[in-house]
Amino acid sequence: MITVIGTGTGTPLSADSLRSLSEATLVVGGRRHLKEAAAKAGLPERISRVVLGPLAPALDVIARHHADEGAGGVVVLASGDPGLFGIVRALAGRFGPGALDVRPAAPSVAVAFARVGLPWDDAVVVSAHGRDLRTAVNVCRAHPKVAVLTGPGAGPAELGAALADTGLRRTLVVASALGDPDGERVEHVSPADAAVRAWPEPLSVVLCLDDAREHALVPRTVAGRGPGPARWALGEEEFAHRDSMITKFEVRALALARLGPRTGDLVWDVGAGSGSVAVECARFGAAAVAVEKSSDGVGRVRANALAHGVDVQTVHGSAPAALDELPDPDAVFVGGGGRELPAIVTACARRARRTVVVSVAALDRVGAVREALSSAGFATGGVLLHSSRLAPLPGEVTRLAGTNPVFLLWGDRPSADSRPPQGATQ
Numbered sequence: 419m420i421t422v423i424g425t426g427t428g429t430p431l432s433a434d435s436l437r438s439l440s441e442a443t444l445v446v447g448g449r450r451h452l453k454e455a456a457a458k459a460g461l462p463e464r465i466s467r468v469v470l471g472p473l474a475p476a477l478d479v480i481a482r483h484h485a486d487e488g489a490g491g492v493v494v495l496a497s498g499d500p501g502l503f504g505i506v507r508a509l510a511g512r513f514g515p516g517a518l519d520v521r522p523a524a525p526s527v528a529v530a531f532a533r534v535g536l537p538w539d540d541a542v543v544v545s546a547h548g549r550d551l552r553t554a555v556n557v558c559r560a561h562p563k564v565a566v567l568t569g570p571g572a573g574p575a576e577l578g579a580a581l582a583d584t585g586l587r588r589t590l591v592v593a594s595a596l597g598d599p600d601g602e603r604v605e606h607v608s609p610a611d612a613a614v615r616a617w618p619e620p621l622s623v624v625l626c627l628d629d630a631r632e633h634a635l636v637p638r639t640v641a642g643r644g645p646g647p648a649r650w651a652l653g654e655e656e657f658a659h660r661d662s663m664i665t666k667f668e669v670r671a672l673a674l675a676r677l678g679p680r681t682g683d684l685v686w687d688v689g690a691g692s693g694s695v696a697v698e699c700a701r702f703g704a705a706a707v708a709v710e711k712s713s714d715g716v717g718r719v720r721a722n723a724l725a726h727g728v729d730v731q732t733v734h735g736s737a738p739a740a741l742d743e744l745p746d747p748d749a750v751f752v753g754g755g756g757r758e759l760p761a762i763v764t765a766c767a768r769r770a771r772r773t774v775v776v777s778v779a780a781l782d783r784v785g786a787v788r789e790a791l792s793s794a795g796f797a798t799g800g801v802l803l804h805s806s807r808l809a810p811l812p813g814e815v816t817r818l819a820g821t822n823p824v825f826l827l828w829g830d831r832p833s834a835d836s837r838p839p840q841g842a843t844q
Contacts, residue, residue: 420484420492420513422506424523425451427498427622428597431458435521438493444468444483446476447495455495473505477512484513497622499525503545503567526622527565530593533604534625539641540634541565541625542681546572552745553682555580558588559705560681560729561643562628568621577624578612580745584731591625594618628729643681647701650674652694658718658725659692665753668805669777669824670695676775676828677749679704686747688737688762689754693719693730699751700728707744711736738765749773760786767794767829778825787827796829 421438425431431439439445439459445452446468455461468479483489499522500506509518531538542561546554547569554566558581566577574592581588590612595601607615638644651671654664665673673695679685681703687696690708696719700706708719708730716734723730733740737752738761750766752759755778766774767790774796776787784800791798802825806818 419519420480420494420509420517422494422496422500422509422518422520424498424500424521425454425495426597427524427526427529429523431455432521438491441491442493443490444480444492445495446470446480446492448497451495451497473508477508480509481512484517497526498523498529502527502543503547524597526567526593526596529596530565530591530604530623530625533593533596534591536563536627536632538563538565539638540644542643543567544682545569546577551576551580552684555745556682556684556705558626559584559586559684559731560700560703562631562729564626566624566626568624573621574607574612574617574624575615576613577626578607578609581609581626582613586729586731587628587630589627589629591627592617592621593623593625594621596622643703646703647698650698650701652698654694656726657692657694657697657722659694660714660718664692665694665777666805666821666824668821669803669826670698672801672803672826673751673775673777674698674702676826677751677773679706679749683748684745686741686744686750686766688741688750688752688766690719690732691715691753693722693732695751695753696730697722697726697728699749700730701726704748705729705731707731707733707747709733709735709737709740709744711740737762741765741769746771750775752776755780755783759783760790763787763790764794767791767796771831773828773830775826775828778827779822781825784825784827791827791829794829796831798827798829800825800827 423435436459439455442465444466448470452467468476470476480492483492496505502525506520527543541563542557543565544554544557545567547567551572558564574590588609590607592605594603651667653667679699679702683704685699685704685706687708690696690710693708696706696708710716716732719732746769748771750770752763763776778784778787788798802823804823806820808816809819811817
């Protein structure tokens with residue numbers, strides 16, 4: 419049996435856990451956890467110790483020890499609840515769940531929220547420990563209550579730097595050495611302040627909060643991020659827009675299907691107009707940036723995001739130049755036309771990790787857009803959408819009212835290459 423003991427967040431070790439430690443012949447854990455176990459359980463010198471670094475070599479040592487029936491017990495020490503983004507996944511995958519005796523402590527996320535007096539059943543929990551920080555950043559951009567499990571190169575300074583210039587309301591709660599009676603610290607800082615601080619180790623978790631929406635009073639039934647929108651491709655009347663300059667709901671429905679917005683993604687809406695595509699992507703849980711050249715358009719995007727209860731970062735400027743300082747997107751929607759359209763699509767295709775979708779009204783632009791997408795290595799496709807809506811006529815009869823035809827073109831990066839080319843901004 420492999421005993422997995424959670425520790426390090428202030429939960430005292432039980433008598434059973436202390437006994438397991440004293441009877442073990444192999445103890446595996448981080449340097450801090452091994453030191454704590456030695457102090458509390460008085461580990462004899464005969465007990466072999468493995469300091470966790472790279473996981474694979476440690477698992478190999480555990481496997482050899484576990485396979486030897488006469489070798490004695492194995493104890494693995496882990497932070498908090500080792501089943502929450504912890505070592506239980508690797509151990510269960512290698513040895514099977516039946517080989518594990520898991521004894522969790524309080525998760526660091528639970529302790530951090532307890533310290534600030536907030537419930538966390540509506541929080542999104544994301545790990546940046548040994549993972550790409552951009553997913554955590556995008557979740558923080560899109561959601562009002564997020565817990566980020568930190569790691570080397572993915573702490574409050576890096577998170578703050580990524581969030582500081584978004585214009586989104588966020589406060590970072592930095593929880594250091596949770597459970598340590600001498601070293602624990604919980605600090606509230608702005609992203610900009612976090613970016614310029616040197617933070618001590620060990621860091622447990624960073625909470626990213628929108629102070630205005632951090633405490634939802636509505637009782638919840640399902641923990642985590644709420645369910646996706648009950649419907650999408652909302653009618654044009656549900657957005658503020660100018661002179662019907664808005665992506666029609668039929669076009670938006672297919673565009674959303676091609677974009678595939680999801681939690682952890684970043685989506686650009688370029689030539690946003692009303693921002694209807696950005697707002698709908700945000701409703702699916704993606705981080706969204708709306709790029710719009712007119713100041714009144716930027717105001718409408720912000721109003722529409724507020725009306726639908728989502729966060730959308732707005733950028734006032736003309737593409738492609740306005741795209742230069744933005745982080746790389748997973749998917750891009752380009753609306754509108756004009757002579758700059760091929761250059762805009764080229765710039766978006768160079769940066770997009772997965773998909774670019776373009777709405778085109780002018781037949782003359784179709785060839786140039788497809789060439790821009792295919793030149794960037796995308797597999798291209800497209801349709802001409804021409805719908806007729808039911809509309810009333812006098813005498814309680816109905817007619818078909820045609821909408822203007824629109825080309826929807828798209829390019830998908832091959833799945834084996836989901837990252838932008840070398841040299842693109844990361």
